[in-house]
Amino acid sequence: xxxxxxxxxxxxxxxxxxxxxxxxxxxxxxxxxxxxxxxxxxxxxxxxxxxxxxxxxxxxxxxxxxxxxxxxxxxxxxxxxxxxxxxxxxxxxxxxxxxxxxxxxxxxxxxxxxxxxxxxxxxxxxxxxxxxxxxxxxxxxxxxxxxxxxxxxxxxxxxxxxxxxxxxxxxxxxxxxxxxxxxxxxxxxxxxxxxxxxxxxxxxxxxxxx
Amino acid sequence: xxxxxxxxxxxxxxxxxxxxxxxxxxxxxxxxxxxxxxxxxxxxxxxxxxxxxxxxxxxxxxxxxxxxxxxxxxxxxxxxxxxxxxxxxxxxxxxxxxxxxxxxxxxxxxxxxxxxxxxxxxxxxxxxxxxxxxxxxxxxxxxxxxxxxxxxxxxxxxxxxxxxxxxxxxxxxxxxxxxxxxxxxxxxxxxxxxxxxxxxxxxxxxxxxx
Amino acid sequence: xxxxxxxxxxxxxxxxxxxxxxxxxxxxxxxxxxxxxxxxxxxxxxxxxxxxxxxxxxxxxxxxxxxxxxxxxxxxxxxxxxxxxxxxxxxxxxxxxxxxxxxxxxxxxxxxxxxxxxxxxxxxxxxxxxxxxxxxxxxxxxxxxxxxxxxxxxxxxxxxxxxxxxxxxxxxxxxxxxxxxxxxxxxxxxxxxxxxxxxxxxxxxxxxxx
Amino acid sequence: xxxxxxxxxxxxxxxxxxxxxxxxxxxxxxxxxxxxxxxxxxxxxxxxxxxxxxxxxxxxxxxxxxxxxxxxxxxxxxxxxxxxxxxxxxxxxxxxxxxxxxxxxxxxxxxxxxxxxxxxxxxxxxxxxxxxxxxxxxxxxxxxxxxxxxxxxxxxxxxxxxxxxxxxxxxxxxxxxxxxxxxxxxxxxxxxxxxxxxxxxxxxxxxxxx
Numbered sequence: 001x002x003x004x005x006x007x008x009x010x011x012x013x014x015x016x017x018x019x020x021x022x023x024x025x026x027x028x029x030x031x032x033x034x035x036x037x038x039x040x041x042x043x044x045x046x047x048x049x050x051x052x053x054x055x056x057x058x059x060x061x062x063x064x065x066x067x068x069x070x071x072x073x074x075x076x077x078x079x080x081x082x083x084x085x086x087x088x089x090x091x092x093x094x095x096x097x098x099x100x101x102x103x104x105x106x107x108x109x110x111x112x113x114x115x116x117x118x119x120x121x122x123x124x125x126x127x128x129x130x131x132x133x134x135x136x137x138x139x140x141x142x143x144x145x146x147x148x149x150x151x152x153x154x155x156x157x158x159x160x161x162x163x164x165x166x167x168x169x170x171x172x173x174x175x176x177x178x179x180x181x182x183x184x185x186x187x188x189x190x191x192x193x194x195x196x197x198x199x200x201x202x203x204x205x206x207x208x209x210x
Numbered sequence: 211x212x213x214x215x216x217x218x219x220x221x222x223x224x225x226x227x228x229x230x231x232x233x234x235x236x237x238x239x240x241x242x243x244x245x246x247x248x249x250x251x252x253x254x255x256x257x258x259x260x261x262x263x264x265x266x267x268x269x270x271x272x273x274x275x276x277x278x279x280x281x282x283x284x285x286x287x288x289x290x291x292x293x294x295x296x297x298x299x300x301x302x303x304x305x306x307x308x309x310x311x312x313x314x315x316x317x318x319x320x321x322x323x324x325x326x327x328x329x330x331x332x333x334x335x336x337x338x339x340x341x342x343x344x345x346x347x348x349x350x351x352x353x354x355x356x357x358x359x360x361x362x363x364x365x366x367x368x369x370x371x372x373x374x375x376x377x378x379x380x381x382x383x384x385x386x387x388x389x390x391x392x393x394x395x396x397x398x399x400x401x402x403x404x405x406x407x408x409x410x411x412x413x414x415x416x417x418x419x420x
Numbered sequence: 421x422x423x424x425x426x427x428x429x430x431x432x433x434x435x436x437x438x439x440x441x442x443x444x445x446x447x448x449x450x451x452x453x454x455x456x457x458x459x460x461x462x463x464x465x466x467x468x469x470x471x472x473x474x475x476x477x478x479x480x481x482x483x484x485x486x487x488x489x490x491x492x493x494x495x496x497x498x499x500x501x502x503x504x505x506x507x508x509x510x511x512x513x514x515x516x517x518x519x520x521x522x523x524x525x526x527x528x529x530x531x532x533x534x535x536x537x538x539x540x541x542x543x544x545x546x547x548x549x550x551x552x553x554x555x556x557x558x559x560x561x562x563x564x565x566x567x568x569x570x571x572x573x574x575x576x577x578x579x580x581x582x583x584x585x586x587x588x589x590x591x592x593x594x595x596x597x598x599x600x601x602x603x604x605x606x607x608x609x610x611x612x613x614x615x616x617x618x619x620x621x622x623x624x625x626x627x628x629x630x
Numbered sequence: 631x632x633x634x635x636x637x638x639x640x641x642x643x644x645x646x647x648x649x650x651x652x653x654x655x656x657x658x659x660x661x662x663x664x665x666x667x668x669x670x671x672x673x674x675x676x677x678x679x680x681x682x683x684x685x686x687x688x689x690x691x692x693x694x695x696x697x698x699x700x701x702x703x704x705x706x707x708x709x710x711x712x713x714x715x716x717x718x719x720x721x722x723x724x725x726x727x728x729x730x731x732x733x734x735x736x737x738x739x740x741x742x743x744x745x746x747x748x749x750x751x752x753x754x755x756x757x758x759x760x761x762x763x764x765x766x767x768x769x770x771x772x773x774x775x776x777x778x779x780x781x782x783x784x785x786x787x788x789x790x791x792x793x794x795x796x797x798x799x800x801x802x803x804x805x806x807x808x809x810x811x812x813x814x815x816x817x818x819x820x821x822x823x824x825x826x827x828x829x830x831x832x833x834x835x836x837x838x839x840x
Contacts, residue, residue: 062750062762070747070766076353076377077769080406117700120692121751123762124375125406130762132692132753136700138587139707143286153401158371165334165368167286167558187397191363196290196335272540272552280537280556287559327490330482331541333552340552342482342543346490348797349497377768496773496797500826544795545826563706573821578791585754585788587706607817611783616710616755 001198003171003208009055009142010173013127013149013156015043015110016060018103020150023091025103029180030151037185039178043148044109046176046202053209055140056116059127059149059159060106063099070123081125081154126158133159134166144169146205148176153184153192161196170197173205211408213381213418219265219352220256220383223337223359223366225320226270228313230360233301235313239390240361247395249388253358254319256386256412263419265350266326269337269359269369270316273309280333291335291364336368343369344376354379356415358386363394363402371406380407383415421618423591423628429475429562430593433547433569433576435463435530436480438523440570443511445523449600450571457605459598463568464529466596466622473629475560476536479547479569479579480526483519490543501545501574546578553579554586564589566625568596573604573612581616590617593625631828633801633838639685639772640803643757643779643786645673645740646690648733650780653721655733659810660781667815669808673778674739676806676832683839685770686746689757689779689789690736693729700753711755711784756788763789764796774799776835778806783814783822791826800827803835 018024020034034040047056064070068086071077078086085096092101112118117136124130137145145168147160156177163170172193179185193199200208228234230244244250257266274280278296281287288296295306302311322328327346334340347355355378357370366387373380382403389395403409410418438444440454454460467476484490488506491497498506505516512521532538537556544550557565565588567580576597583590592613599605613619620628648654650664664670677686694700698716701707708716715726722731742748747766754760767775775798777790786807793800802823809815823829830838 069745070769072770075769075771076379077765079379080374084405115699119751121749121761124765125371126375129372129375130765131751132760135585135587135707135754135760139700139705140702141705154405158375161335161368161371162339164290165336165339165555167555169286169289183397184401187393187401191394191397195294195364279535280559282560285559285561287555325489329541331539331551334555340555341541342550345497345544345550345795345797349490349495350492351495375765377765496799499799500794504825545791546795549792549795574825578795581755581788581791582759584710585756585759589706589709603817604821607813607821611814611817615714615784 001208002210003144005053005209007142008144008146008209009057009137009140010046010050010146010148011057011059011133011159012043013059013147013159014061015106015149016103017105017107018090018096020107025085025088025090025096030178033178033180033185037175037178039176040109042175042202046148046173046205047110049206050209051113051115055142057119057133057136058106058112058116059119059122059131059133061097061104062121062123063097063104065099068095125155126162127155128159128162128166137168144171146171146173148173150177151179152177153179153188157188157192160193164196171205172197172199173202174199175201211418212420213354215263215419217352218354218356218419219267219347219350220260220356220358221267221269221343221369222253223269223357223369224271225253225268225316225359226313227315227317228300228306230317235295235298235300235306240388243388243390243395247385247388249386250319252385252412256358256383256415257320259416260419261323261325265352267329267343267346268316268322268326269329269332269341269343271307271314272331272333273307273314275309278305335365336372337365338369338372338376347378354381356381356383358383360387361389362387363389363398367398367402370403374406381415382407382409383412384409385411421628422630423564425473425629427562428564428566428629429477429557429560430466430470430566430568431477431479431553431579432463433479433567433579434481435526435569436523437525437527438510438516440527441522445505445508445510445516450598453598453600453605457595457598459596460529462595462622466568466593466625467530469626470629471533471535475562477539477553477556478526478532478536479539479542479551479553481517481524482541482543483517483524485519488515545575546582547575548579548582548586557588564591566591566593568593570597571599572597573599573608577608577612580613584616591625592617592619593622594619595621631838632840633774635683635839637772638774638776638839639687639767639770640676640680640776640778641687641689641763641789642673643689643777643789644691645736645779646733647735647737648720648726650737655715655718655720655726660808663808663810663815667805667808669806670739672805672832676778676803676835677740679836680839681743681745685772687749687763687766688736688742688746689749689752689761689763691727691734692751692753693727693734695729698725755785756792757785758789758792758796767798774801776801776803778803780807781809782807783809783818787818787822790823794826801835802827802829803832804829805831
């Protein structure tokens with residue numbers, strides 16, 4: 001497989017402390033997977049190797065104000081995963097993605113660098129439902145979208161499914177994604193991603209850019 | 211759980227011959243699951259019990275012209291599942307969802323009846339990306355969307371994920387969905403749906419409408 | 421301006437009897453503009469000249485069942501233009517876009533021909549909110565979208581505005597659009613379209629395809 | 631008209647220096663309209679009167695990095711209005727919405743206050759195409775969306791058109807919107823907004839909340 005560099009972008013979803021750093025609200029659940037699969041190092045190598053060749057687009061989750069005034073108590077925005085995350089405990093307090101805490105900050109080893117694009121405002125699982133991701137990809141005439149980040153089967157998968165429906169050619173760089181369990185990681189890699197795109201490793205991706 | 215009837219809708223995805231009837235392009239893969247889980251009967255009972263109480267919205271896949279002139283050969287629309295389906299063999303020829311074949315017709319026992327809404331034009335996995343489903347739900351002031359149909363982990367799940375992101379309260383009626391394998395059905399029921407909504411049986415759903 | 425034929429599509433919005441034929445619900449309002457600007461003939465020449473060179477995509481409005489059971493009485497779907505159209509009188513009864521009447525049929529001189537794409541399901545002003553238009557454009561690797569049809573300042577403009585936001589290069593073929601009054605036609609042509617795309621005549625468009 | 635306070639939100643679009651303050655890139659074009667129609671004062675009175683009763687949602691345009699690395703030179707993102715704005719001169723340099731300049735900051739008299747919602751990431755004319763606006767409105771169970779801000783016929787109108795298509799009941803508070811000329815302001819107020827919603831003054835809006 002050959003990937004034309006000027007038509008390809010890496011999308012990195014939610015590389016933030018609440019997921020990836022000790023003390024973060026959801027770190028304890030994903031820590032084993034991150035460690036055993038070397039995901040942060042893989043991502044660092046991927047970004048270092050790809051920067052300057054393909055566009056790198058960061059899509060962090062957007063911080064809420066303390067107390068979540070943006071979401072009506074009991075409203076549909078407090079159901080499911082979002083509601084669970086609002087109750088989770090971090091070392092720095094209760095609730096994920098709270099402004100003023102370290103939770104929403106992008107982790108140190110993966111900070112964006114000059115030329116990277118930082119997309120603001122993500123509040124939904126699927127990045128396309130709450131950000132300018134589609135606009136920025138099309139403004140850059142991107143056709144191949146390589147998804148990375150967290151969690152494999154939630155925000156990465158929801159966004160990758162939509163990318164397929166929006167007419168992109170989808171790639172998932174599997175060693176640069178992680179989620180809480182083997183079951184979820186393997187299911188997404190084996191069942192879902194191969195039927196909406198191409199699954200490859202970070203080395204394969206870097207080798208395919210031309 | 212109580213579901214206000216005037217704020218609730220059932221969405222039935224792709225109850226069509228290519229999936230559900232002998233001779234259809236994809237029937238052989240799902241036949242065992244349909245039979246052992248009694249899905250068509252469950253759906254019939256659900257619709258018969260719910261009709262007149264809640265809105266029933268059909269979202270079939272839209273037929274292509276023979277030869278698929280709508281999708282550029284080699285273009286992104288021929289990748290992944292869509293490309294696979296274009297090559298599949300039915301008793302009536304090659305390719306799923308071909309106009310003029312029985313494939314795209316809704317199966318006899320589940321034909322829409324007076325008062326049901328029939329949504330046209332679905333060409334993507336996620337119904338919200340290619341139809342008026344969101345418009346029709348909001349035009350009817352629906353807040354609770356109960357997904358049913360095929361396949362559990364593809365079009366049903368993609369649509370349910372988007373419904374969550376669009377601010378609906380999501381229900382999946384599990385005995386009225388099916389896919390090709392236990393692994394996929396159970397994963398969707400156990401891992402994904404409970405975190406974006408409520409999983410219930412058709413009997414539980416009918417009992418919850420008030 | 422040069423337009424690469426394989427990256428360009430014509431989108432024709434709502435070329436249907438309810439707008440364009442004597443007896444249609446809204447014909448009386450647009451009849452003078454159609455006649456004095458020769459719009460149907462211009463469209464016929466455009467399609468005849470472009471067919472086989474660029475993709476031609478029809479986006480008719482989707483028919484409602486008699487009595488509009490798809491839209492809750494008093495709900496948000498009955499406000500504004502939609503509500504007005506539900507009350508309009510045609511020679512064949514009350515209400516625009518009613519299934520079983522001639523209203524939703526595409527007018528005779530502009531019937532789709534082999535190779536044209538027919539998009540189903542449009543129920544909103546902006547075609548992108550209720551159809552697979554974006555999917556089909558991207559599946560065909562289209563970058564330049566040339567809008568035509570009716571009404572200039574409603575469905576054509578709403579769709580053209582969205583096309584701009586979705587990262588297409590927008591064209592409006594002005595002599596192939598019409599609306600009810602000079603004020604609306606000129607405002608759209610002079611103020612809006614030049615800032616979201618390129619306004620050109622059908623002859624200029626045909627001359628620009630290469 | 632009665633507006634239920636818990637189902638109603640005010641959306642304020644792009645109340646930022648580049649539009650509204652002397653020295654801003656586009657201030658000179660709108661200055662007369664702002665002054666003669668008293669728009670900033672009207673907005674201040676509206677927000678002061680409505681705060682604590684209805685949700686107030688700010689949707690500023692998102693800043694670009696200096697040099698606009700987010701938009702590929704010559705790509706579709708540099709066409710039309712966006713391209714024009716990239717070349718405009720402010721007292722503080724060239725280009726609208728540049729990070730590190732005063733341009734993207736919300737103007738002093740209209741700064742958000744506690745309880746207001748600030749939506750991030752807007753890069754398109756239509757706020758719904760690049761932000762979580764739909765998600766946040768639905769998460770708050772909003773049915774009536776009252777648009778205000780700048781420019782009447784661009785971002786306000788594109789967003790209001792989409793809101794109509796997304797099944798909201800649309801309001802435009804006309805004395806809290808402005809654009810560059812009488813022609814544009816009056817056309818939007820007289821022709822477009824009454825057919826997708828209700829046009830009212832800030833006093834009428836405050837009087838209608840119950």
